[in-house]
Amino acid sequence: MKNPTTVERKSERELVVTRVFDGPARVVFEAWTKPELLMRWWAPKSIGASLVSCEVDARSGGTYRFVFAHGDSKMEFFGKYLEVTPCSRLVWTNDEAGDAGSVTTVTFEEKDGKTLLVMRELYPSKEALDAAGMGAAEGMRETFTQLDELLVALRDS
């Protein structure tokens, strides 16, 4: 049985993801900061994209760059580590979205050989978070587009 992953929209600008891992914080932290280890879990098969390269300099002020392939298209994610405290805390920026980019804070808290991981994603505004995910307005537009297509198909059939 896998440990559960929970997500909560903590405020208009913040998402919080929580998960417990069956290992000490030292080990979990290492898996988040060594590129050869990150490569093995950041893009599991079920997400439909593969990680083709992963450059990580996990030091305060260091940078990272992930390159994903999805079909024929490639996507880059990059940013800067604002804080790296071994075994306990990571803070990085997500710069590919420009001004709308979020700041991610991950904390590792060990208890009885297990680690509680809390990841916070703080966006500069509610609009930025809505745009990054699928805001209500955008969802509505998608629904309308799909319905329009469906209605055309029904009419023509």
Place this chain on the structure above:
Amino acid sequence: MDATLRRIDRVRHATPSVQSQRGLREFASDRPELARPPKARYILNHMVQYSGARLDASFAALSDPTRRGVLEQLGRSDASITDLAAKFHMTLTGMKKHVGVLEHAGLVTTEKVGRVRTCRLGPRRLEHEAAWLERYRRLWAARFDALDEVIEEMKNKEKA
């Protein structure tokens, strides 16, 4: 690091899975914020509440360009029926009918204060957010399940 994965994930529609809060309980004793009822259950309940009749009502409601316009308008800000009638060059009675159809489908809620009936986007708006959060959660759950294996292997290596 994962905005695009979220975008990719948006295209993929899997069925939600029920998650227990077992693992968090051990930490909940000294972290009261973790002991709250799980949001995931709330999200799931919302998703299950879709019924065929409800979808038919939504479909009928959305098949009209004026009603779609009203929803887009309410997506920007709440409005009174009078405002909406003026904006769409309609009689008050005509707009009341459209709003009634949207309300029946759960897409709009209305509230009468004094002589003004204010319209805003209804509970379906929440379902959009709930569905997106659930997909986001599933992305991270998939990553973390893969991370479990990496951690297990690292632990075994340390022991050896």
